[in-house]
Amino acid sequence: xxxxxxxxxxxxxxxxxxxxxxxxxxxxxxxxxxxxxxxxxxxxxxxxxxxxxxxxxxxxxxxxxxxxxxxxxxxxxxxxxxxxxxxxxxxxxxxxxxxxxxxxxxxxxxxxxxxxxxxxxxxxxxxxxxxxxxxxxxxxxxxxxxxxxxxxxxxxxxxxxxxxxxxxxxxxxxxxxxxxxxxxxxxxxxxxxxxxxxxxxxxxxxxxxxxxxxxxxxxxxxxxxxxxxxxxxxxxxxxxxxxxxxxxxxxxxxxxxxxxxxxxxxxxxxxxxxxxxxxxxxxxxxxxxxxxxxxxxxxxxxxxxxxxxxxxxxxxxxxxxxxxxxxxxxxxxxxxxxxxxxxxxxxxxxxxxxxxxxxxxxxxxxxxxxxxxxxxxxxxxxxxxxxxxxxxxxxxxxxxxxxxxxxxxxxxxxxxxxxxxxxxxxxxxxxxxxxxxxxxxxxxxxxxxxxxxxxxxxxxxxxxxxxx
Amino acid sequence: xxxxxxxxxxxxxxxxxxxxxxxxxxxxxxxxxxxxxxxxxxxxxxxxxxxxxxxxxxxxxxxxxxxxxxxxxxxxxxxxxxxxxxxxxxxxxxxxxxxxxxxxxxxxxxxxxxxxxxxxxxxxxxxxxxxxxxxxxxxxxxxxxxxxxxxxxxxxxxxxxxxxxxxxxxxxxxxxxxxxxxxxxxxxxxx
Numbered sequence: 252x253x254x255x256x257x258x259x260x261x262x263x264x265x266x267x268x269x270x271x272x273x274x275x276x277x278x279x280x281x282x283x284x285x286x287x288x289x290x291x292x293x294x295x296x297x298x299x300x301x302x303x304x305x306x307x308x309x310x311x312x313x314x315x316x317x318x319x320x321x322x323x324x325x326x327x328x329x330x331x332x333x334x335x336x337x338x339x340x341x342x343x344x345x346x347x348x349x350x351x352x353x354x355x356x357x358x359x360x361x362x363x364x365x366x367x368x369x370x371x372x373x374x375x376x377x378x379x380x381x382x383x384x385x386x387x388x389x390x391x392x393x394x395x396x397x398x399x400x401x402x403x404x405x406x407x408x409x410x411x412x413x414x415x416x417x418x419x420x421x422x423x424x425x426x427x428x429x430x431x432x433x434x435x436x437x438x439x440x441x442x443x444x445x446x447x448x449x450x451x452x453x454x455x456x457x458x459x460x461x462x463x464x465x466x467x468x469x470x471x472x473x474x475x476x477x478x479x480x481x482x483x484x485x486x487x488x489x490x491x492x493x494x495x496x497x498x499x500x501x502x503x504x505x506x507x508x509x510x511x512x513x514x515x516x517x518x519x520x521x522x523x524x525x526x527x528x529x530x531x532x533x534x535x536x537x538x539x540x541x542x543x544x545x546x547x548x549x550x551x552x553x554x555x556x557x558x559x560x561x562x563x564x565x566x567x568x569x570x571x572x573x574x575x576x577x578x579x580x581x582x583x584x585x586x587x588x589x590x591x592x593x594x595x596x597x598x599x600x601x602x603x604x605x606x607x608x609x610x611x612x613x614x615x616x617x618x619x620x621x622x623x624x625x626x627x628x629x630x631x632x633x634x635x636x637x638x639x640x641x642x643x644x645x646x647x648x649x650x651x652x653x654x655x656x657x658x659x660x661x662x663x664x665x666x667x668x669x670x671x672x673x674x675x676x677x678x679x680x681x682x683x684x685x686x687x688x689x690x691x692x693x694x695x696x697x698x699x700x701x702x703x704x705x706x707x708x709x710x711x712x713x714x715x716x717x718x719x
Numbered sequence: 720x721x722x723x724x725x726x727x728x729x730x731x732x733x734x735x736x737x738x739x740x741x742x743x744x745x746x747x748x749x750x751x752x753x754x755x756x757x758x759x760x761x762x763x764x765x766x767x768x769x770x771x772x773x774x775x776x777x778x779x780x781x782x783x784x785x786x787x788x789x790x791x792x793x794x795x796x797x798x799x800x801x802x803x804x805x806x807x808x809x810x811x812x813x814x815x816x817x818x819x820x821x822x823x824x825x826x827x828x829x830x831x832x833x834x835x836x837x838x839x840x841x842x843x844x845x846x847x848x849x850x851x852x853x854x855x856x857x858x859x860x861x862x863x864x865x866x867x868x869x870x871x872x873x874x875x876x877x878x879x880x881x882x883x884x885x886x887x888x889x890x891x892x893x894x895x896x897x898x899x900x901x902x903x904x905x906x907x908x909x910x
Contacts, residue, residue, distance in 0.1 A: 274879040292752035332750040399799035399825035448791035
């Protein structure tokens, strides 16, 4: 920085600082504010109590995803509380003039899926949402992070946030991924290595040939789980793939505005010689398919490995945490995870519910049937993805294999809509959190890629897609 | 927001590392449209699983305003329901080795003070609390001091702006809105 060289993060940050006064945090301008039903109602109530308006409704976009049914509407389990929350979002958006992609819209879907899909997620932007997986949008070179509901209210009212400048962490992934190793394995590998608090206070920039080689959907998978390492955000500099993804999308710029935007977007890269506060290097060639065995995303390992023994850890707090996790998971230390019984397989969530994810899972399942006794849910990230997948015949592959093909939403990632594990059940899930009870009270989650999920559904136990 | 100046309180001890906000408030309790009344949801699944033995359910927890946790408290989901539930239950301060970023911000906005202490202070407080469930700590925000039951003290970090907001019960939104002219100027020059 002393050299005048700046990182991608610093460029986006600097372009959005409205002012910095004395000891107070910077006032950061927010270009795009995404909202959903769960973390917004109290913020709108706050506005109403203060007699405030939404300052820039055209920079605010709402959808419904967390507690929405994934069975056709008329079959939905009636949950009066969820219905009331969805109704509240509809009323709030109408009252304050905010565009809402409701369940009735053909463009509804998981908030972090529809932003890029509509072309409103763009390089160099600041993007926030009352949702920690907002880091997903960083795949486009945006500074995108999750906020609490008080901050949702701040952004609605002022289009700004008070922010302290985070530090920077470069995660450099060089080399070529082996066949059967995916973006999900890169990010699970990183979190296993640096831990769930390893990037606290930092914005990650993912660099290196293995990141450049990923398509945009895979980059979203990587950035999505940055928060699981504690990072404020994850970013990837825009390149030709970014532009190709955005060009022609409904809400991306068009014509002369597109040309001007592209010229500007291309400036959002880290200068040669710019420095990061920390760097982690990963050799892509050494990565294997990853899977978690414990109760946070940092408890992950190569799928062919053995579950670590608490006795092998020197730190007493970590040892206690592992003991507690293995007890909850009812797993034995030193045991292989391959072959572990699976009751449910979930393909979906803002981490892995896009076309490429569905194609990977379908590729494993095509012409086969899932194991007896296994329940498999495939939940597309948006209605547009559902439509596209059906046009490609992926829905038939899933249904013929014995899986359930559902409507778009967060579904079993957060288990707010009735899609949930029963106590004691084991799931291989393509989602992002294996916390206790995350997929239903007492449920036990193994996080993995869509390939591992599909292979495990076929076998009825944790299986390596490379050998199925 | 309620101002925070000082307190003298017993401690609920839950010294686990990486306590995520899904444990603090399980997702099924997020279907509310108000901030109030989430105290019943606080650690709901852990409370059910461990019954009367769970630290929050023990008699000495009654009236306690300080929670002693491990490292990286509040990781995971950005749900502000976590501090709402902690405050509704009666907590005003969390002592931990470290905090997740979003949780820390959410806590301060709700008058809940995150007190990060070093490993030695944490170990000493935990030992004192383990030996006697009724010991108390004193917290003084103005001097950024935590006084342990044995009379020893530790200072804790907090940025000057957050400290000012907490001491005076200042709400950040009012401060932000006072910069309307700067915000409008930014909008004029930004693409």
